[in-house]
Amino acid sequence: MKSIQINIIFILMSAPISLWGQKPDNSIAVLDFKPVGIERKQAEKITERLRIQLNKTGAVQQMNRKWIYDVLRREGIKKIKCITPECTADLGNTLDVNYVVTGELIKEGDSTFTIDINMVHVQSRITKKSKRITVEGDLGDIVVELELLAWNMMWLKPPEILLAKQRLGRHDPDVVAMLKPRTREDALKRAMWFPGMGSIYRGNIVPGCAFMGLELTFIGLAIDSQRKFSDLKPGREDNLEKYRAATIADSIKKYVDILDRIDADMKNENKNLLTYSVSAVGIWALSMAHAYYAKQKKDEFAYFRPVRFTYDPFTKQASISWYFL
The missing domain is CATH 3.40.50.10070 (TolB, N-terminal domain)
Structure with missing residues (x-):
């Protein structure tokens, strides 16, 4: 301290x-x-x-x-x-x-x-x-x-x-x-349940809260990307049906452009989903390593008054x- x-x-x-x-x-x-x-x-x-x-x-x-x-x-x-x-x-x-x-x-x-x-x-x-x-x-x-x-x-x-x-x-x-x-082993078990819990258990409050916050952020972003990806699917299916039924060149071009934009958006959301998921896994792994290897701070947060x-x-x-x- x-x-x-x-x-x-x-x-x-x-x-x-x-x-x-x-x-x-x-x-x-x-x-x-x-x-x-x-x-x-x-x-x-x-x-x-x-x-x-x-x-x-x-x-x-x-x-x-x-x-x-x-x-x-x-x-x-x-x-x-x-x-x-x-x-x-x-x-x-x-x-x-x-x-x-x-x-x-x-x-x-x-x-x-x-x-x-x-x-x-x-x-x-x-x-x-x-x-x-x-x-x-x-x-x-x-x-x-x-x-x-x-x-x-x-x-x-x-x-x-x-x-x-x-x-x-x-x-x-x-x-x-x-x-x-x-112990390090008990801290590792807690970190496996959720990032940050092992670090907090060992008394490293700030890093533990940081891991927990980052993990929740990346999980939230991944869920949001998955939701956006799913929301684009019905629109793509609808416009694909209209494209198949179109007989006029202008209409065909119109639906092709719409489908291209939707495919680009879906590809972008899929890429974001992968990035956020990998980041969440990385934070989880870092949290486990920190819980096991970081030096324990005994009771500093729980038992000592900051002022x-x-x-x-x-x-x-x-x-x-x-x-x-």
């Missing part, structure tokens, strides 16, 4: 506007969540899923885990024991980021977990977002809640797939179908991003 950055100056609630593109101005560091009752490795993997989802929002530049802990080690910080926003902000200054996220993953029972998450604004040294959620289920359900939190922390609407996971459950057949890999809005009350900046396929 590509994005473009456009600068526009206007007033929104007496706040300056900045437009963030693919490389946002604000950076964020997510520290590994403290595990309570679960393994440290599990907490690290779950925290990484939050980092990945923050990247997908496009609203902040998320610093990767290796870089974060390499910097902290160079500064002599081996163990993090921050419990106050001020301490977390100091870590943010060390990392030279705008926001720092910390949290705890607490196992309350066999299938009950608590997520305690805080996002601190480094410059103001204030907790910008604080959330405590109780989750009934397993570690996979915790991941779903954290992925949703990533979007909520940026004041963005989560993708439909995440909302469906939360609403229906990760194992719901509809959700599983949405998550099922869209995104965020507002940061601390910097008093609203941001708008345009995303294009």
Whole structure:
């Protein structure tokens, strides 16, 4: 997915506007969540899923885990024991980021977990977002809640797939179908049914719609040529009968000219019919090849909003991003 950055100056609630593109101005560091009752490795993997989802929002530049802990080690910080926003902000200054996220993953029972998450604004040294959620289920359900939190922390609407996971459950057949890999073979089967369907199935919406539109156009033109060809037949038969019954030279010449024009029109329509039919078959073949060989664009159309809005009350900046396929 590509994005473009456009600068526009206007007033929104007496706040300056900045437009963030693919490389946002604000950076964020997510520290590994403290595990309570679960393994440290599990907490690290779950925290990484939050980092990945923050990247997908496009609203902040998320610093990767290796870089974060390499910097902290160079500064002599081996163990993090921050419990106050001020301490977390100091870590943010060390990392030279705008926001720092910390949290705890607490196992309350066999299938009950608590997520305690805080996002601190480094410059103001204030907790910008604080959330405590109780989750009934397993570690996979915790991941779903954290992925949703990533979007909520940026004041963005989560993708439909995440909302469906939360609403229906990760194992719901509809959700599983949405998550099922869209293979080349399945795309090819759909393209065989009708041009463009395979490309759309693989996420290539614009080419898919183009194939579909071209195919419908050529089929329509072919049907129209066939109709015109059929409409000329009765006139030819009628004038042929009159030609055969004619005895006067002028009448014979008249019907010969009429039949020549009709034959020329029929020949032209027959040629058009062949051209449009071959073109329709060609589009069908190209659509099948595109569905099979084109690179998949995962969920770009279905699950990403082309325009995104965020507002940061601390910097008093609203941001708008345009995303294009």
